[in-house]
Amino acid sequence: MALTELGIKSAKPRDKEYMLGDGHGLWLLVKPDGKKYWRLRYWIGDKERKISLGVYPTVGLKDARAKRDELFKVREKGADPVEVLNAQKEDDICTFKHIAEEWLQKHMADKKESYIKSVKLRLNNYILPEFKDMPIKEITSGMVLKLCRKIEARGIVETAARVRSVIGQVFRYAIATDRADYDPTAALKGALQTRRVKHMAAITKPSEIAVLMKNINNYPRFIVRCALKFSALVFCRPGEIRQAEWSEIDFDNAEWRIPAEKMKMKRVHIVPLAKQVIELLKELHGLTGRQKYIFSSARSGGRSISADTVRIALRTIGYTKEEMTAHGFRGMASTRLNEMGWPPDVIERQLAHVEQNSVRAAYNHAEYLQERRKMMQAWADYLDGLANS
Secondary structure, X not given: OOOOHHHHHOOOOOOOOEXXXXXXXXXXXXXXXXXXXXXXXXXEOOEEEEEEEEEEOOOOHHHHHHHHHHHHHHHHOOOOHHHHHHHHHHHHOOEHHHHXXXXXXXXXXXXXXXXXXHHHHHHHHHHHHHHOOOEHHHOOHHXXXXXXXXXXXXXXXXXXXXXXXXHHHHHHHHHHOOOOOOOHHHHHOOOOXXXXXXXXXXXXXXXXXXXXXXXXXXXXXXXXXXXXXXXXXXXXXHHHHHOOEHHHEEOOOOEEEEOHHHOOOOOOEEEEOOHHHHHHHHHHHHHHOOOOEOXXXXXXXXXXXXXXXXXXXXXXXXXXXXXXXXXXXXXXXXXXXXXXXXXXXXXXXXXXOOOOOHHHHOOHHHOOHHHHHHHHHHHHHHHHHHHOO
């Protein structure tokens, strides 16, 4: 009986590996660890031959069948598919596409899903259409420059720079694995348009912050109002706030411990919680306390609020993207706290910015914790004072 995508997805691992047949020599091998591999079995005379056709779901059912049919055509012409495949592999192993896929697999395991997705988009939309089947040694600086200039001509200068960066990383991996001799992107320094540094719009004047906090306090939707106020009080990144979980809150020690996998720099981050934040969370707990996320979606308790919720709320209040953004709460706090005389190191540590010293970075998630507790309480009191002024 032929396989189906649903049947493949629902095939569960057993104590021992087993095979599912699709017909005409195509089999799916299911391992005890749940991984699934395509196998092709055929005979040359009285001798059985086996070929690996890839891993599911990277190679889907349709692709596996197409590979089988292609190899059987080779056999009909009198050639052995194994020998043909081995010859192809020798050529393919040095193509840009093969090396890029290998680089993705080896170097993206610990990266955020959103980052991996953006890299794949740049590869699939811009880079692979140009260099996919080319031997990597044949790609020159001029070819890379031509591609980047084509992207720049569309007005997306930032994308051109990031495309160059991805190509450079693939080439450096190729050099390390003895499949390339030099990185052609190194010669492009100064040849591309300068990227514009994009600053997130933020309100920083005390009088305008006062109006903002009053508008937040009057926002009609309770969960969104709490998310807005929480954003102002803790000034973490929007994604970290949106995905905050009740299990991460320590009410006894007045702390929010954000796990390393949720942080941009992959390090645990401790956020001291002012009295006002604790009060806000206790009030919110009565509504979403049984859910996973603190700011649960009104439509589905199993999900958090969307990435656009705070942004849309700011627009509803009346702020344009040039005036205030969800990320702008960080700039607002940083600017004012610096002007209020708090030590820059304490502010930067609370913002969870990069620690350049890798040795210190390994253990400094609690650094300046007592100073940060005082600062976060002072910041909450400051915002309250402005809101009540």
